[in-house]
Amino acid sequence: MSEINQQPPIAAIATPVGEGGIAVIRVSGRGAIEKVQSCFKGKELTKADSHTVHFGKIIKKDDRVVDEVLATVFRSPKSYTGEDTVEISCHGGVLVTQAVLETILEQGVRSAEPGEFTQRAFLNGKLDLDQAEAVADLIHAKSIKAVDAAHQQLEGRLGKHIKEFRQQIIDATAMVELELDFIEEDVEFANKEQLRKLLVDVDEEIGRLLDTYETGRLVKDGVKTVFIGRPNAGKSTLLNTLVGSDRAIVTEIAGTTRDTIDADWSYEGLLFKLIDTAGLRETEDVIEAEGVKRSQKAFEQADLVVYLKDLSLPLDSEEREEITRFQKRAVSTPFLLIGTKLDLEDSSHEERIDYDLKISALEEQNIDDLKKLMKQRALENKDYDTSSLLVTSSRHRDALQKARENVQRAIQALDQGMTGDFLSIDLRSALKELGTITGEITNEHVLDSIFSRFCIGK
Numbered sequence: 001m002s003e004i005n006q007q008p009p010i011a012a013i014a015t016p017v018g019e020g021g022i023a024v025i026r027v028s029g030r031g032a033i034e035k036v037q038s039c040f041k042g043k044e045l046t047k048a049d050s051h052t053v054h055f056g057k058i059i060k061k062d063d064r065v066v067d068e069v070l071a072t073v074f075r076s077p078k079s080y081t082g083e084d085t086v087e088i089s090c091h092g093g094v095l096v097t098q099a100v101l102e103t104i105l106e107q108g109v110r111s112a113e114p115g116e117f118t119q120r121a122f123l124n125g126k127l128d129l130d131q132a133e134a135v136a137d138l139i140h141a142k143s144i145k146a147v148d149a150a151h152q153q154l155e156g157r158l159g160k161h162i163k164e165f166r167q168q169i170i171d172a173t174a175m176v177e178l179e180l181d182f183i184e185e186d187v188e189f190a191n192k193e194q195l196r197k198l199l200v201d202v203d204e205e206i207g208r209l210l211d212t213y214e215t216g217r218l219v220k221d222g223v224k225t226v227f228i229g230r231p232n233a234g235k236s237t238l239l240n241t242l243v244g245s246d247r248a249i250v251t252e253i254a255g256t257t258r259d260t261i262d263a264d265w266s267y268e269g270l271l272f273k274l275i276d277t278a279g280l281r282e283t284e285d286v287i288e289a290e291g292v293k294r295s296q297k298a299f300e301q302a303d304l305v306v307y308l309k310d311l312s313l314p315l316d317s318e319e320r321e322e323i324t325r326f327q328k329r330a331v332s333t334p335f336l337l338i339g340t341k342l343d344l345e346d347s348s349h350e351e352r353i354d355y356d357l358k359i360s361a362l363e364e365q366n367i368d369d370l371k372k373l374m375k376q377r378a379l380e381n382k383d384y385d386t387s388s389l390l391v392t393s394s395r396h397r398d399a400l401q402k403a404r405e406n407v408q409r410a411i412q413a414l415d416q417g418m419t420g421d422f423l424s425i426d427l428r429s430a431l432k433e434l435g436t437i438t439g440e441i442t443n444e445h446v447l448d449s450i451f452s453r454f455c456i457g458k
C-alpha cells in the first residue's frame, strides 16, 4: 500500500437528505478527530482507540446542544479514506443534520466535494481506480444483477485480471529488452517461440474479457427496449402493464403519445429501460414530427426493438412492408414482432406473417410469456453468465481494446522479424493502457470525470 497522505479535513452528510432514524456525517483528514472533539461533549475522542463508538453531544461555542450523537473514531490508516476519520450518527432530521454539519464546518473543516472521500481512498492506495468506480456503480445500481457485477469489481476481481495481464506483458518486455541489451553482440531472442506464445496467450485472455462487455453493459445500464408500431397499436398500454402503473397516457385516439416516455422495469434481476414512442411515420404536424424524430433516435440506440401490431385490424401490405423494413434495419438489434389486442383478434383476417407472440395487455394474456421472451431475445447470442466477471464500463473496454491492439502489433512485429525496440514500444503502450484501468497511470481529467459521478459524502 502506498503511503497515507492526510489532507486537510473535509466533512459531508453521508446519508440521503430527508427524514430518517439516523443520519451520518463523515469527517476525514488530518486533525479530523481533534476538530470534532472541539465541538463534542463526552469522552475524549482524541484519546479513543480506532474503531470505537462514543456517546456524546455536539455543542456550539456557547455550550448550546445541537444534538445527541454517537461518534465512531477510525484512526489512519485503518479507515475508508486511509485518513483519521470520525463518523457522527445524529438524529435523522433534515435541519438537525444540517446543524451538526455546520457546527463541524465552524471548526475549520471544509465541505467535501462529490466523491472526495473515495478519491482520497484511491489516492491513499485503499482502492484501485476500478474499485472506486465500482463504488459508484453499486450506489447507482438499479437491478440486482448490476449490484452483483459492481460487487465483483469492488472485490478487485477485474483488478486481479489486469494485474495478471500486466505481469505477463512485463515478462515479455523483459525478454525483449534483455535481447536489446546484447544487441551489439547480435544475440537472437533467447526463445522467440516462448515469447510469441506468451503474447498470443495475453491477446486471447484480453479478448475473452472484452467479450463480456456486451453482457456487462446490459447488466449495468439496462436493456434499452423500444416499442414501435402504428398509432393505437397498444404501445403505451403494454408499457403500463409491464411497469404496473399508468406511466403513459392511453386513449382510443390515434397519436396519443407524442414524446418518448421512459420507464424502468426489472425482470429476474435484469433492468429494462422501456421506451414508449410516438412511432415512426411520415407526418405534417410539427409537434408530431419532433416526436417521430425522437422515436427514430430511440430506435437507433435500442438493444431490443418490439414492434406491436394490432390484431383487430387486417394487416395491409403497407404495414407488412414496414415490418419487414424494421426487421431489416434491426439486423444487428434483437427484434420481436408482437400481435396486440389478442382479445379482439379477428381471425377472418389472413395474416400470413409470423408473430413471435400474440398478447392482450388489457386482459393480461400471455404477458408472462412476453416477459420471458423479451429477456431471452435481448440476451440471445450473448454470453450471459453474470456469475463470471463482467466488464461493465466503456472506459475499461476502451483501455482493454487499446492494450490488445498493442499486443497484436507486437506479435506482428515479432513475426515480421522486427528488432526488439519496436516490440518494446508496443508492449510498453499496452502496459500503459492496462495501468489506466486500475489507476496506476491516470490524470486529473480522468479522475475528475470519474469522481464527479459520485454523490457528496461518498
Ligand SMILES: Nc1nc2c(ncn2[C@@H]2O[C@H](COP(=O)(O)OP(=O)(O)OP(=O)(O)O)[C@@H](O)[C@H]2O)c(=O)[nH]1
Pocket (backbone or CB within 6 Å): 229, 230, 231, 232, 233, 234, 235, 236, 237, 238, 249, 250, 251, 252, 253, 254, 255, 256, 257, 258, 277, 278, 279, 340, 341, 342, 343, 344, 359, 360, 361, 362, 363
Ligand atoms: N381490447 C383491447 N384494447 C387495447 C389493448 N391494448 C390497448 N388497447 C386499447 O387501444 C387503444 C390505444 O392504446 P394505446 O396504448 O394508447 O396505443 P398506442 O400504441 O400507445 O397509441 P399512440 O400513442 O396513439 O400511438 C386504447 O383505447 C387502449 O385501451 C388490448 O390488449 N385489448
Ligand SMILES: [Mg+2]
Pocket (backbone or CB within 6 Å): 235, 236, 237, 248, 249, 250, 256, 257, 276, 277
Ligand atoms: Mg401511446
